[in-house]
Amino acid sequence: xxxxxxxxxxxxxxxxxxxxxxxxxxxxxxxxxxxxxxxxxxxxxxxxxxxxxxxxxxxxxxxxxxxxxxxxxxxxxxxxxxxxxxxxxxxxxxxxxxxxxxxxxxxxxxxxxxxxxxxxxxxxxxxxxxxxxxxxxxxxxxxxxxxxxxxxxxxxxxxxxxxxxxxxxxxxxxxx
Numbered sequence: 001x002x003x004x005x006x007x008x009x010x011x012x013x014x015x016x017x018x019x020x021x022x023x024x025x026x027x028x029x030x031x032x033x034x035x036x037x038x039x040x041x042x043x044x045x046x047x048x049x050x051x052x053x054x055x056x057x058x059x060x061x062x063x064x065x066x067x068x069x070x071x072x073x074x075x076x077x078x079x080x081x082x083x084x085x086x087x088x089x090x091x092x093x094x095x096x097x098x099x100x101x102x103x104x105x106x107x108x109x110x111x112x113x114x115x116x117x118x119x120x121x122x123x124x125x126x127x128x129x130x131x132x133x134x135x136x137x138x139x140x141x142x143x144x145x146x147x148x149x150x151x152x153x154x155x156x157x158x159x160x161x162x163x164x165x166x167x168x169x170x171x172x173x174x175x176x
Contacts, residue, residue, distance in 0.1 A: 003170065005139060005151035008160045013141065013149035015041035021137040021153075023065075027129050027175050030107075033080075033121040035063040035139055042114050042144040046083035051105060054085040058140050063119050066136035067128055068168050076101060077163070080121050084108045095163050129175040134168035 002022040007013055016039045024032040037043065046060050057079040058064070068075035074097075079087040086108060088101035106123035138152040150160035153169035161167070 001170065001172075003137065003153055005137065005153060006155065008150040008152070008155050011148065011150045011160060013039075014143055014145065014147040015039050016043070016141050016143065016149055019139050019141065019151040021063075021139070023135065023137065023170075025125065025129050025172065025175055027126060029124075029126075030122040031125040031129075033063075033065060033123075033137075035080075035119045035137075037112070037117045037139070037141060039114070039116050039143070043112070043117055044142040044144050044146070045110075045112070045117060046081055046085075048110070049083050049085065051084040051086065051108060053087060053100075053105070054081075055087055057081045057085060057087055060140075061142045062140045063121075064136075064138045064140075064162055066138070066162060066168055067125075068134045069128075070132040070134060070171075075163075075168070078106070078123075080106065080108050080119060082110045082117070082119060084110075091163070094165070129172070131174055133172050135170040135172060136162060136167040137170065138162040138167060 005019040020036045073093040110119040156164040156166040
């Protein structure tokens with residue numbers, strides 16, 4: 001499934017023209033996510049390092065996925081950085097009850113030039129596909145001049161908030 005992300009109207013990009021995300025669920029192995037940024041100028045990308053779990057990745061260019069099993073108030077947040085660092089959290093409700101999720105480290109790779117950037121993630125999400133779920137795909141993109149834009153499938157009114165239920169705009173039926 002492929003979707004165009006929408007830039008938050010109150011935080012416009014300067015040179016980023018579009019962001020596209022895709023998810024390929026896999027009930028037998030690793031699922032794949034891809035984020036593709038199209039830009040006229042350079043992006044500010046953290047340098048690739050030895051991958052590790054790390055908080056506050058959203059302070060720089062970061063790609064995110066939120067998942068929620070339908071009819072449950074809790075949800076999960078996954079963060080992926082061009083540095084190859086990552087984070088995974090569970091919440092009991094909107095921004096409440098945060099805890100680290102115990103998951104296998106995702107495989108993150110990326111490449112790009114001045115016209116854009118691609119980030120690919122492969123990770124085990126097998127248990128997610130057994131139920132109806134809602135997914136939010138989002139990105140914080142920092143440009144070389146410091147401009148930050150916030151991209152998601154949908155945005156609630158007000159400040160950017162990827163945790164808001166309106167952002168969980170992709171509905172997937174059970175795949176198993």
